[in-house]
Amino acid sequence: MKKLDKRLWGLIKSTKGQFFAIAVVVAVGLMIFVSMGSAEINLQSALNDYYKLTNFSDLYVQVVKIPEKEIPVIGAKYNFSAAEGRVVSEVPMITDDENERVTVRVTSLSEEDKINSLYYIEGSPIKDKHHDVVMIQQFAEARGIRTRDEIRLQINGRQYKMTVKGIAASAEYIYLIESAQNMLPNESKFGVVYVSEEFAQKSFGFSGSANEITIKLNENQDSEIIEELIEDDFEDFGLKRIITKENQLSNRMISEELTQLKNMSSSIPILFLSIAGIVLIMMVSRMVKKDRISIGVLKALGYSSSQIIIHYVKYALSAGAVGVLLGTLFGTAVAGAMTKMYIDFFNLPLLRINVYPQYIIWSVAFAGIFCGISGVWGAKGILKIMPAESMRPEAPKTGKRILLERFRFFWHRLSFSWKLIIKNSFRNKKRMTFVLFGVALTCSLMVATISLVSSTLGLFDKHFTEFQKMDYNINFSTPLNEEVVKEIPHIIKTEHIEPKIEFPFELSNGLRKEVVNVIGIKKDTGFYSFTGLNGESIEVSGKGILLSENLANFLKIEKGGTIKIHSFIPERDDVYLTVENIIKQGLGMNAYMELTAMGDNLMENQLISGVYVDSRDPDLMKKLIKADHISTIQSSQDMLNVFQEFMGLTIMSIGFIVVMSGILGFSIVYNATVISIGEREMEFSSMRVLGFSKNQIFGIILRENMVITLFGILMGIPMGRYLGTAMGNMFSNEIYTLGITADIKSYILACGFTLLFIILSQLATYRKINKLNFLQALKNRVS
Amino acid sequence: MEPFFIKAENISKYYQMGEVSVKALEDASFELLEGEFAVILGPSGSGKSTLLNIIGGMDVPTSGRAFLRDEEITGFSEKKLTEYRRNKVGFVFQFYNIMANLTARENIELAVEICKNPLDIDKIMESVGLLERKDHFPSQLSGGEQQRVAIARAIAKNPEILLCDEPTGALDYTTGVSILSLLRQVNKDFGITVAVITHNSAIAEMADKVIKMRSGRIVDIRTNEQPMDPERIEW
Incomplete structure (x- = not known):
């Protein structure tokens, strides 16, 4: 060496x-x-x-009904690589616990099996077309279902006993969620079962028809251009929406x-x-x-x-x-x-x-x-x-007055030790700035992470307890007359019930368009509380349409603007409505109208697509599953429960970022302090000789750093807020809107963690003071 | 017989330098009376700084005892030693060791802040001839002026003993003499016992007592019946 x-x-x-x-x-x-x-x-x-x-499919076209023979015609017209029709519908699965709500998305498997082929984990493909199903892996695992087990499906008021022939994974459901609003998977409550085309068409009343087309494009085809082109082709079949691969929920x-x-x-x-x-x-x-x-x-x-x-x-x-x-x-x-x-x-x-x-x-x-x-x-x-x-020997360093000394009124009121601390803090401005920004950065990372996550937690809670307050959201398999609202309380005990219309429409403003569910609710609804962008309370009045903030931003439309609403129901003209107001909505992207106005303008009068219910009926599920025309029942509590389960993982990721940021702050302050102690060895030694104890000297360093830390934290809070907002904007999409809310607890927590790491770094430097050889230092010519 | 003010009793100090044991001080004994001006004289490595450090509570001996009046300094705990340095001892070093970012007055305030019975800072500054320069930073002061600040800082604490380690070592002759005069003046005006370490034998002439050291041992202790005026010293 x-x-x-x-x-x-x-x-x-x-x-x-x-x-x-x-x-x-x-x-x-x-x-x-x-x-x-x-x-x-x-x-x-x-x-x-x-x-x-x-x-994996490039496009999904959802229609009301399309004869199967039409699909190859359209496929040939555009020279698609492949196009297949299928029947997709959500139905309740009956379990031994009669009060359990389990929804399965029944999907027919095309015999050609060219698109979205299943990846078999266990068992085999369907053999008995009338009784066999293939079940999605996550759902089967969550419910402990194996091949050869029997399941019961409630389709159009009739119960079907089916056998699980195979268990498979699907590229369509890598992330298994029911809808964009769920955001988190609830694998034991929502699943997918694949049935034969024959069975699906027969049980759902789609003889020789389909309600969804999957399309595989050729390599040189652009999905967005094709999406525009095929709209007219599917118009006559009740086009509901076209979903590109990019927007497919799981892929997204x-x-x-x-x-x-x-x-x-x-x-x-x-x-x-x-x-x-x-x-x-x-x-x-x-x-x-x-x-x-x-x-x-x-x-x-x-x-x-x-x-x-x-x-x-x-x-x-x-x-x-x-x-x-x-x-x-x-x-x-x-x-x-x-x-x-x-x-x-x-x-x-x-x-x-x-x-x-x-x-x-x-x-x-x-x-x-x-x-x-x-x-x-x-x-x-x-x-x-x-x-x-x-x-x-080096020339003595030049001493200078600091700016604060010019404010005599303030300066003369400080005790000598505070004067000393402030002067020392400004001694090395570059290093002070570095430590200041280091602390600010640490604090801002913590503020951004903690407040963003806390806002996300708040977002779910707020969405399901403040924004929408119903216990259950019940969807019918087909639109029913409003009078049905009077019948439901005869089936289940209800505290409150309201009719609703929920249907997809294409909303457009100029060239910008988006397919969203427009929801029709009663004027005096007790289930929704809308707030405007300035926090004011807003109601549906029947004079126009309310847009969620993210939808309005996407369409680049403001309050008072006119929006075009294109219906997928055949032979309906486009409707133009005034944007009555823009509302805050954390989860999902929707538009809202007064129920009757929606019926008048966009749908058939007096028809509703479902109901919102508040109910403590312990047998609600059992009773409703048996009822006709019920497609799905969503429980707000179930969604909140899933979310709370997810909290553990969230806390772990917060912990990770807090520790990482803490290491950063620790390292910056520790190194800067140790360097400062090294530079000031002579000074501290002189102080020891003058009678300062080690603790007093440590106290001076600690107070010097704490002054900088305090300013760093003060800088870090707005920086963190800004960073959090930027991160929120980056992560926000049409599924959820993340934003920083003024949550004092998060700030206190973030500042507390920052302080903790800084104090730890200071304690680590105490050893340096303790080991300071002041006799040796005083002999040095160079300070 | 006058009672002693400082007493060193058979003090030895050994340092372990790797595998070699270095005898810095061996069996050193002496006494200083209250108000005395003592010079500890010796060449480099004779153990004079070690002796001063032990008396000043900055170091502990391997064996032997040191007293200030009837208190045994060598038996003090770490905390008591800090208090001792804080309230009873004033130090002056060869290289001044004052804070570059504090003004002359603030350097003195730094010391005064923690002790029990400090003297009036402005009076002290006046007595060391620095009142006019009190708001100057060390970089704006000459070497002699910086050493005056160091002396003012030491005496403002109102110590019982002033220990000076080669206080003129970094100064030219004229400035050196003026610093020695100042130390003599402090000794007389404030009645503070002063011990000056030096390798310069000329300085010994101004002392009441001269302790001569060589190779870690005290080889001679003598009393000057008529100490010389510092202004008359030449080297």
């Missing part, structure tokens, strides 16, 4: 705390890079393979996850490596200053400046190397755990845990670049050191 390298080893040993703190920041950055990057590749490649293997959710992974794996590591780089610059330049005489001696001995610079750059690179080692090791392990989590979360049979060596190579390169540049930057002071000059 060269002697300089031996000295390097000594340097590392004498600064092991700081060295390790930097290495940990590098490691965390690289860990996120490796883990999220690898998880993203694992997920993306498994998804691509799965879609290819099962020939998994794509959102992939985008988030991609964004985080590219931005967060840069943040961590930059912070590590800045700390390294500070540390190395301090070392160079401290080693001024030694560097002078080395130069006098004949070492070149570049040799000495390399010596210090090696220090920075060593910290990077330890970071790479820890980061890639933990990153690979976390990538495995994350992929495993995704295996649980998304039903992706081809998902495998793979290690990607290119991430290790990239990590080495990134750490090398960041740490290398920082090392050179920090060590550049070596160039200015002249051997003879380095042996002479």
